[in-house]
Structures are given as C-alpha cells and as structure tokens.
Amino acid sequence: MACKPVLPLLTLAAVHIAGLLPPVTFATSPHGFRATLTRVHRYPFNYSAAARRDGRRLASLSNAAAGGAHTSTSSSRGLLQALVENGAGAYHMTLSIGTPPLAFPAILDTGSDLTWAQCAPCTACFAQPTPLYDPAASSTFSSLPCASPLCQALPGAFRACNATGCVYDYRYTVGFTAGYVAADTLAVGDASLPGVAFGCSTANGGDMDGASGIVGLGRGALSLVSQLGVGRFSYCLRSDADAGASPILFGSLANATAGDRVQSTPLIQNPVARRAPYYYVNLTGITVGATDLPVTSGTFGFTATGAGGVIVDSGTTFTYLAEAGYAMVRQAFVAQTAGLSTVNGAPYDFDLCFAAGAAVVGDVPVPRLVLRFAGGAEYAVPRRIYFDAVDERGSVACLLVLPTRGVSVIGNMMQMDLHVLYDLDGGTFAFAPADCANL
Ligand SMILES: *[C@@H]1O[C@H](CO)[C@@H](O)[C@H](O)[C@H]1NC(C)=O
Ligand SMILES: *[C@@H]1O[C@H](CO)[C@@H](O)[C@H](O)[C@H]1NC(C)=O
Ligand SMILES: *[C@@H]1O[C@H](CO)[C@@H](O)[C@H](O)[C@H]1NC(C)=O
C-alpha cells in the first residue's frame, strides 16, 4: 500500500502563488448562490448498513473532539478520519474544479474542513464516476506554499512541507488518502469561486460511496464556507422516496431566519478542542410521550477533556445520544410502549426494537419525541424519523436513536423536511419545517 503523492508535471504558466491571489469573489451573484444535494442511497435505505457505517463515523468524530485535550496527534487523526466515514444517508453535492471546469460529485460534510478531490496523476485511486481532475490541464491551478495560513490550518500530525509543497498523508480504519494542498477555481451551483484551497489526493483507498471527493463545510479556517466568507449556509433535505435533489443555499440566499415557525439556538464551542470543525448545539431537554426527562447540563455537556457535547452532522444518518441521556430516553420509551413486545435489536444493529406483529409499522402507537435546545428552540420529531421498520418484511421496528460513548450526534434523518441554517456570522443554528422541493 505505497502511498506517495506524486508531483504533477506543471507548465510554468500554470503555477501561481495562491497566497497572492485576490480574495474570492462571486462571479455570478454578489449576494449568494445555490446548489443541489442528492442522497446517495434511496430512502428508506438499508438501516442496518447505515447503522454500521454510522458507528465508524461516530468513532472518528469522537476521537477528534476528545483527542484535542490530550495530544495534537490524536486530534488530528480524528479530524481527517471523519472526512472519509459517512453513514449510508450521505449526500452528494456536485462541484466543478479547474479551467475548463470538470464536474464531480463530492460528499457533503459538515464534520470536516478540507475539501478534496482525487487528482491525476494518481498512484492509487478508488474508482470514481467522473474523469480524474488533472492539475496540468487546468489554467487556473496553483500550488499552495507551505507558509500559507491555509496550509498551516491543516492539523500538524499529518501535514508535511517539502519540495512537493504542503502535503498530507493519512491512513484510516478502512483506507487511506494522501496528496497535497493546492488552489484552483471551484464552481458551485451558479457561482464561480477562484483561488479556493483544496486537497489534491493522489493516493487513496476505501469506499467513497460513488463520490470523487469531499466538500468540507465545517467551522474551521480551511472549510469552503470559511474560505469564501459567506457567513451562512442552509439546506433542506428531502425525505421523499424518489430522493429528488435537495437545495443548499450559501450567503444571503440562506435566509431561513424569517417566519414564525423558525426555531433558533446558539452554536457553541467545545471549550477544549476550539479548532474542532463541528457545529455544537446545546441540547437542554427531551420529552418522551408525557415525560419530561431529567436532563441536566451534565447529561450532554462537555467533559474536562473536551469529550461530550452535541453536534449537528450531515454525514451521520441516525441520532446518537450520550449513554446517560440515551438511558433516560430508552426507559421512558419502554415505559410508554407497554403493549408492544421488545425483541433483540442487535441483529439489526439497533438497540431498542419491537415486534411489529401483523400491525402496519406506521400504526403502532409510540410516544412522541421532542428535543429542546438552549434559547427555547424545540423540535417535535416526526414519528417516521425516530421509529421505523428496519427489516424487509416490516416485522421489526426500532427506535432510530442509539447510545454513544463520545460526542452526541444529531444525524441527517432528523434534519429531513426542515430548512436548516448554519449562521456562522450570527453564531446560531436555526431550523423550520419546510417543503424542500419548493425552496
Ligand atoms: C513530500 O512528502 C510526501 C509525504 O511524505 C512524499 O510522499 C513526497 O514524495 C515528498 N515529496 C518530495 C519531493 O520529497
Ligand atoms: C443490509 O446490510 C446488511 C449489512 O451490511 C446486510 O447484511 C443485508 O443483507 C442488507 N440487506 C439488504 C436487504 O440489502
Ligand atoms: C429569501 O431570499 C429569496 C431570494 O432572495 C427571496 O425570494 C425570499 O423572499 C426570501 N425569503 C425570506 C423569508 O426572506
């Protein structure tokens, strides 16, 4: 598994110094721009497979956050690891790169910062659906000097500086990625964005779910939204079975803050891992049926080492709660479903499952689930989002909320049919029920 990034052969004319490029401007709209997201797997997808992939992503998300307290090494490992583990409910966004532009599908990731694509010449690349981006064929490509702040924004443990430039080389649980940081024009939807720093991966292994790269929308300096300074972005994920395209809006177009159905809560920071790319929110209460659970600031709060906390994540499918909080939900759920018989959830990769019997799963009465956030935001979760049949015959239905030992994660199913806004400038996370097809 040799993985040596290879210096592409560049014509001198193609080499610019990215640090000297003018600031990014929006070629087509001074206010904002929009693009579309496509769900990788049809919904409802294979729930067990999704839960397994979630498990791997959760491990990386937790390592990255909690590791920040100990050594920069474990933190850095986790930060890139999260780039490549996505639940089966992942979304693709189409980006174009270079001049002339080459379009490719990238996995949308709010849990990481670096946007990357596979680049030619590739020493080891996974099969991708589109032609490889070739820096030598793009007239707007430039290398990124090691002294660039964006190179320095890469976690130190896997960054190196040598004659190739700003290189990264990382191995993760089920694969590896290595390459160098460069800059080129990216086109997203109707916007053309010159001089965006991204990772040119020349050696990769692993399963990318039909994507050719990742688009990083985290909170760190390297992320696409931070580099562009758009201030905010929003999306609305469609739950309909046909999985039509879902809108994602950047800048002034991301205006989910108007209207009386909008709920909003502060985005908070991990007090230990301040450079974590994650969007942390403050989950202050949960109601299951008639029961308000005794959630305290310790239930989902940060520990002294930066573990814990609750994030909103695009790449995790289901929702995962820290064990103490999950135990309360489970107990309240069981207490209010006395008429149903529980079955072992392990074979389905879930925890709390019920025999749905002859009844149509949708008809089994289950308690409502309401999440409450600091600042008064409330989310009454639609039933099919937290309780559904997980086998093909529809005979076993499970609670689609699971326990975790690390950071708690609100996954993308819980974000469906909502206009969800990440307001970086305002420091808030907002959401409102919406018809995503008509945004
Ligand atoms: C730079 O470092 C990377 C990673 O260690 C290595 O693969 C690459 O060959 C190096 N480039 C040069 C020109 O030494
Ligand atoms: C769902 O995924 C699991 C685990 O990968 C697999 O064992 C099972 O066969 C899949 N089910 C279907 C219906 O594809
Ligand atoms: C959001 O922006 C769009 C496009 O500028 C506009 O048509 C729409 O009325 C705005 N919505 C609200 C609620 O401000």
Ligand SMILES: *[C@@H]1O[C@H](CO)[C@@H](O)[C@H](O)[C@H]1NC(C)=O
């Ligand atoms: C979350 O909100 C509660 C109630 O407003 C507050 O007591 C607590 O300190 C907040 N936690 C964090 C981590 O901000």
